Amino acid sequence: MSQNLLEVREISKFYGDVQAVRNVSFSLAEGEIGCLLGPSGCGKTTLLRTVAGFEDIAGGSISIGGRVVAGPSFVAPERRHIGMVFQDYALFPHLSVADNVTFGLEGMSAGERRRRMTDLLETVGLDSEKHRFPHELSGGQQQRVALARALAPEPKLLLMDEPFSNLDVALRESLSSEIRDILKARSITALMVTHNQNEAFAMADKVGVLSQGAMQQWDSPYAVYHHPSNVIVAGFVGEGGLINGTVVDRSAVQTALGVLSADIDVPFEVGCDVSVLIRPEDIVHDDNSPHYAKVVSKTFRGPTILYVLQLDSGETVQALVPSHHSHGPGQSIGLYPDVQDLVVFERGNASVGE
Template identity: 55%
Template sequence: MLELKHITLSYTANKQHNAVLRGLDLCLDHGQIACLLGASGCGKTSVLRAIAGFESLDGGAILLDGQLLSDCHHCLAPEHRNVGMMFQDYALFPHLDVTANVGFGLRRWEAAARRRRIGDMLSLVGLDGQAKRYPHELSGGQQQRVALARALAPQPRILLLDEPFSNLDVDARERLAFELRDLLKAAHCTALLVTHNQAEAFAVADRIGILKNGCLAQWDTPYGMHHHPATPEIAAFIHREAMLSRRIQAGLRGAPHGAPTAA
């Protein structure tokens, strides 16, 4: 469904040409959930911005369902791509209630169809009783669900998620990661998310890509990534992060209520 063919992307700042993506290739099938995993500055968000049409490519091509979205000569405008994006800070409108936020991208729909779609999305994310509440009246997890419902409402061909759990506390992240996967699968949605958190990637994704210096170091299933890392560096990264996560969880379980924990 999604094809990134040897894409390159760079930014110019202070007269310096900085390459961010260097010949990146990946393919994603219909209904799959994929995750790009890597440290800050490795190019994860730039991949999403290029797919969404917010950045132009220096080289390579991006195709969605066989349609050319971008290459070095052509960049289809974001509003013509039918690509949904859920931002890191959720970007909910504080002056609009849940219903209006979810229906924001449906303004051209007929009123009856719009109401049905909003109702369906609120049911999908389990917020039927919150329709008239405002973002400041919701928990972080509920705000995330509203943002997801809003992104899914226009029926995008693919959904892009930028660090969707970064605003949540440690206890909520793993639980909501599994819930997000279930919601995306229930909506039959193809999705690509980025994160620096390995536990989130393994909880959500069908395919994981390790991104390093603007290139894919490995693109594999979670099982393949864990049991057959492509390089010693990836093996060290996977096992180090897994061990740290287990230590943090053990510390949280063993600490008295309200006591600080150390990693």
């Protein structure tokens, strides 16, 4: 069983009277990739900087490889054995790709540095570009060089701060998968920060959703999406909304979509008023269905259309429908629910998206 390479326990961080990080705890096993996910200002970059040692903490502790680096004692960033990939790549413009990668490899012979550089550039697919300079490379190539440079000292932990934010969407998705493969092949433990859930899901073994400096959920991408711990997570991850329901037995809820059943017991007593999370994929378009809803709005996405539909109760749900089924606002379309994961919250909690 893998040991935890990174342990963050009940840490807090203040800027004056403002608490940027609130009693956050999480851990990463050796070889795991974690992602801190949340909107701007939620504290994710501050949290990453405390792990890096660029910020101190007001309480709690941080351990890397079983060694306490923040809390009871403080270890300087350069002595934490971490690698860092920055949002703007931070490459040296006057150095070649090869020299960028080997920069900082002190105490090694020229031959060792050359072998390390060649191995890493082959790993990231840039061995043929080693004599070029950063300005001669594309954004994706520069990001690969930044990764190779961060891995050159063989750090215990790799930290990445919004590493794909300067790239276009298609390159972002392909590069995130490529970098995950590289890290997994080398069994490198990594922690990334992003506001983009697609990047988080493509990269991470564990995702931590942050809101107002507090960790709302630390779990697998699947669990975060299909089993959000609260409405904050449900609102930030994926699309959808809440509709009202009443628990009719321990595994079923009555809603405007009919009785929705679950394979497991819902955590509320029979008769309780609850809110039910409905994702777009939970609603299936079917012109032969006896159940209809009115189109409120539509968003064309090429192969699919995202509809906002009004039920007879006045509540709205979203549906993701193949785009050859095109209906205008005001039209009624047939639908039926296909809710595989029944996610239920106590009625009266903040609405999804808040």
